[in-house]
Amino acid sequence: MHPSYYHKAHACIMVFDVQRKVTYKNLSNWYKELREFRPEIPCIVVANKIDADMKMTQKSFNFARKFNLPFYFVSAADGTNVVKLFSDAIKLAVAYKQNSRDFMDEVMRELENFDLQQKGEDFSDKEESCPEEKPPST
Numbered sequence: 001m002h003p004s005y006y007h008k009a010h011a012c013i014m015v016f017d018v019q020r021k022v023t024y025k026n027l028s029n030w031y032k033e034l035r036e037f038r039p040e041i042p043c044i045v046v047a048n049k050i051d052a053d054m055k056m057t058q059k060s061f062n063f064a065r066k067f068n069l070p071f072y073f074v075s076a077a078d079g080t081n082v083v084k085l086f087s088d089a090i091k092l093a094v095a096y097k098q099n100s101r102d103f104m105d106e107v108m109r110e111l112e113n114f115d116l117q118q119k120g121e122d123f124s125d126k127e128e129s130c131p132e133e134k135p136p137s138t
């Protein structure tokens with residue numbers, strides 16, 4: 001995947017298809033690539049399409065355990081666990097963004113704060129130079 005997709009990512013959801021073993025096998029390649037660009041962001045592993053084969057929820061998928069990653073059984077078709085997955089991913093992303101000690105994240109945070117400060121200053125400059133509105137003369 002092109003590195004730009006990883007740029008500024010604060011969480012990752014890795015999805016495999018319980019009906020296509022190869023998608024599960026590929027997880028380790030995706031995970032390796034992810035960690036090259038984003039060594040510390042939270043990553044969630046998702047087994048999708050459980051509606052098509054509920055037996056799969058009885059199986060143990062070791063990949064997530066091996067890397068100590070959160071794991072969800074999901075069905076995008078009937079909605080099972082979809083809201084929970086995304087709301088948990090957002091919470092993890094926000095917590096990561098606020099607390100990350102990753103060098104690139106710290107640089108990005110500094111730049112964002114700098115940008116906000118600049119905007120605040122621009123705004124107050126404009127307020128000062130904005131002429132007072134005079135009541136219409138009668």
Ligand SMILES: Nc1nc2c(ncn2[C@@H]2O[C@H](COP(=O)(O)OP(=O)(O)OP(=O)(O)O)[C@@H](O)[C@H]2O)c(=O)[nH]1
Nearest residue numbers: 015017048049050051052053074075076077078079
């Ligand atoms: N039964 C079932 N089918 C699903 C589910 N999620 C996706 N699909 C079907 O799987 C097919 C592929 O879905 P896409 O959304 O195109 O996913 P993708 O990752 O882009 O798929 P590929 O490009 O084939 O790897 C479509 O026919 C979807 O309808 C699910 O939870 N249950």
